[in-house]
Structure formats: structure tokens, C-alpha cells
Amino acid sequence: MDDIPIPLPAQPARFMDRFRAHMRAKRLAYRTEKTYCLWVLDFIRFHKRRHPETMGAAEVDAWLSYLANQRHVAINTQKTALNAVVYLYRQFLERDLGELQFNKTNKGRRLPVVFSHEEAMQVIDAMNGVHQLVASLMYGSGLRVMEAVRLRVQDVDFSEQCLFIREAKGEKWRRTLLPHALLAPLRAQIDMALALHKRDLLDGYGAVYLPGALDKKYPKAATSSQWQYIFPAPNRAMDPRSQVMRRHHVGEQQVRRAMAAAMSRLDIRKKASCHTFRHSFATNLLKAGTDIRSIQELMGHTDVNTTMIYTHVVGAHARGVASPLDRS
CATH class of the missing domain: 1.10.443.10 (Intergrase catalytic core)
Structure with missing residues (x-):
């Protein structure tokens, strides 16, 4: 039953619960919700659990470059990670990241x-x-x-x-x-x-x-x-x-x-x-x-x-x- 959304509090207080509630209000697919949550948590952990509201474009660039240079993810994987943090900042936190300058992965699409x-x-x-x-x-x-x-x-x-x-x-x-x-x-x-x-x-x-x-x-x-x-x-x-x-x-x-x-x-x-x-x-x-x-x-x-x-x-x-x- 992993395709059934987990219940959320009526008035979400925790950051990730509020993030999930926002995606559901926008009617994103539950699989998209789960994927975005995984990447946002990965982003937070990479920066030693700093709160996303205290970070911005520089931290996003550093994380996306790390995915390309150290973890050697595929192009589509890096794009998914990018979509997750862009949604987090532009849609949820309502902050414009401006022009990002991260290193793009060079693993070609198979x-x-x-x-x-x-x-x-x-x-x-x-x-x-x-x-x-x-x-x-x-x-x-x-x-x-x-x-x-x-x-x-x-x-x-x-x-x-x-x-x-x-x-x-x-x-x-x-x-x-x-x-x-x-x-x-x-x-x-x-x-x-x-x-x-x-x-x-x-x-x-x-x-x-x-x-x-x-x-x-x-x-x-x-x-x-x-x-x-x-x-x-x-x-x-x-x-x-x-x-x-x-x-x-x-x-x-x-x-x-x-x-x-x-x-x-x-x-x-x-x-x-x-x-x-x-x-x-x-x-x-x-x-x-x-x-x-x-x-x-x-x-x-x-x-x-x-x-x-x-x-x-x-x-x-x-x-x-x-x-x-x-x-x-």
C-alpha cells in the first residue's frame, strides 16, 4: 500500500509535514511527493541539517554540483533533484533562487x-x-x-x-x-x-x-x-x-x-x-x-x-x- 498517502495533522507544524501539505494542495502525484521529500531531506542533510529558510542559491549549487561530481548521478537524476529544490524554494517558500550555477552531470542519457x-x-x-x-x-x-x-x-x-x-x-x-x-x-x-x-x-x-x-x-x-x-x-x-x-x-x-x-x-x-x-x-x-x-x-x-x-x-x-x- 505504498501508493496511499500517509496522513498529515490537521494543522501541520513540522517543516516536512507543511511541505507535504503544500504539495497535496497543489495536487501533485503521491510518487512526486515522496520523491521531492527524499531529495529535500538529502539537501538538508548535505548541509548539516541547516533549515532551508537559512539557505539559498549558493547552497543549492553546492549540493547539485556534489551530486554530479562526487555521486556521479545520471542527468535525469540530477534534474529530478533540481526540480525538488526549485519547487521547495519557488512554490513552497516563495523565494526566487535566481540563476543557478551548478556543475551539470556528464553521464549521458542511455x-x-x-x-x-x-x-x-x-x-x-x-x-x-x-x-x-x-x-x-x-x-x-x-x-x-x-x-x-x-x-x-x-x-x-x-x-x-x-x-x-x-x-x-x-x-x-x-x-x-x-x-x-x-x-x-x-x-x-x-x-x-x-x-x-x-x-x-x-x-x-x-x-x-x-x-x-x-x-x-x-x-x-x-x-x-x-x-x-x-x-x-x-x-x-x-x-x-x-x-x-x-x-x-x-x-x-x-x-x-x-x-x-x-x-x-x-x-x-x-x-x-x-x-x-x-x-x-x-x-x-x-x-x-x-x-x-x-x-x-x-x-x-x-x-x-x-x-x-x-x-x-x-x-x-x-x-x-x-x-x-x-x-x-
Whole structure:
């Protein structure tokens, strides 16, 4: 249940509690909140636990340069750290840092690892049950693992053959493809999830976690069928934040472990993860001639430049360019 926000006091007094409350008021994703808190705490610890209000641009520059020069973080990691402290000062403390002069990391951005279609299907076939269906959605619909396990019954539109991704990174909603091959398995999974929900209701439970303040706005929504997770956890558990016994969705780590086990049984020598399915979704669409703007929309990228990296992954060979050594 690490995707459920921790409770905060009604009137937060501690600095980090007030910082969290500010991010929630701005409706930042909980994962962004956790990431920003980790980097802000790292910034504070680097400066011997000085209060951020007593520091400014010079201290931010020193810390970001340390991340590049001593910790050798990747470009995107340093950017995330920068975003965290910029939010801290500009949004929360309402102080302009001016022009920062930190050393930028020189670790280049790596191209993502991708599966060929044959490799992706081998990995999926080596999995089973719920984990196999989750992996199929990651590859067939371009979902992140967290988006797949968080799918709710109302997110599937069988008539339009599409998925609505509502609890996405950055709280950006999008619509993506629902593969025809997954229609029957997904219907069966939903039937199983709703049967389990019906049994929970008979046992006096059945209220699912709702994001934001929806449980207060719609008191009956938590027990309605449309809000139930498509991939419910096998057992009910006590929600440590609300102290409510409920059934959450299957854990992301369970899917990751199932994929790692499948990979270990196959002779695919790539450093792959669950996210490799999402990368492979994009590259295979690109190889099939799908235009980059459509792929951007399906992936939920704000900036098309993020999507453009897949043009480098596909490479010249996929565009019909041959090595001179291969010419007859």
C-alpha cells in the first residue's frame, strides 16, 4: 500500500509535514511527493541539517554540483533533484533562487532496453495467471507497471476497445489501446474481481481505497463495482493509514519478481525490467509506421522529445539502411 498517502495533522507544524501539505494542495502525484521529500531531506542533510529558510542559491549549487561530481548521478537524476529544490524554494517558500550555477552531470542519457516482439511474447508466455495478464497489458497497451496494477473496472471500455489511464504519473489522464487478444482474458479477470468483491461485501468489507477526497464526496463509491481494482490482492489487509480493513491491488513488486523469474528461465541476455514492455510497445509501434504524435499520445508524454528517443532505439536498420559489408 505504498501508493496511499500517509496522513498529515490537521494543522501541520513540522517543516516536512507543511511541505507535504503544500504539495497535496497543489495536487501533485503521491510518487512526486515522496520523491521531492527524499531529495529535500538529502539537501538538508548535505548541509548539516541547516533549515532551508537559512539557505539559498549558493547552497543549492553546492549540493547539485556534489551530486554530479562526487555521486556521479545520471542527468535525469540530477534534474529530478533540481526540480525538488526549485519547487521547495519557488512554490513552497516563495523565494526566487535566481540563476543557478551548478556543475551539470556528464553521464549521458542511455537508450532504453527494448524487446523484439518475439522476446516480449517469450517472457509473457513464461509467466502465468494475473502476472501474465498484467505483463500483457504493459506490452499491449504501453502501461507502466503501477498503471496496470491500479486499473479499476471503470477504466476498461470494451465497446470502444480502449483503456482509460486515470491514476497515471503526474496525474495525467490518457486513453490507450486495448488489444483484441486481451478482451476475453480481461473480461474473465473482471468477473473474478467482482465475485471477490461481492464476497467481501457479504463479510462486511468491500470498501476500496479512493484517491484524493472522493470517499468524502461520494460516500458510496468505495463499495461500488466500478471502483474495484481489476487485479485485487489475494488477501485483505489493514490499511496502516486509515486503520480500515480493505483489499488493495496486487503489489508492483510481485509483478516485478514474476517477470524476473520468467527472465531467468529464458535465454534473453538483456538488462530488462517491467518498464521494458512499455518501451517495446512504443518501438514496435514505430517500426510498424505509427506516427510519433500518436505514440506520444498513447504513452502520455507531455513533450514529444521524450517520445523521440524511440527513433534512436529503432535505429537505421529498421528504416531499410544496410551496412556496406552486407551488400552483395
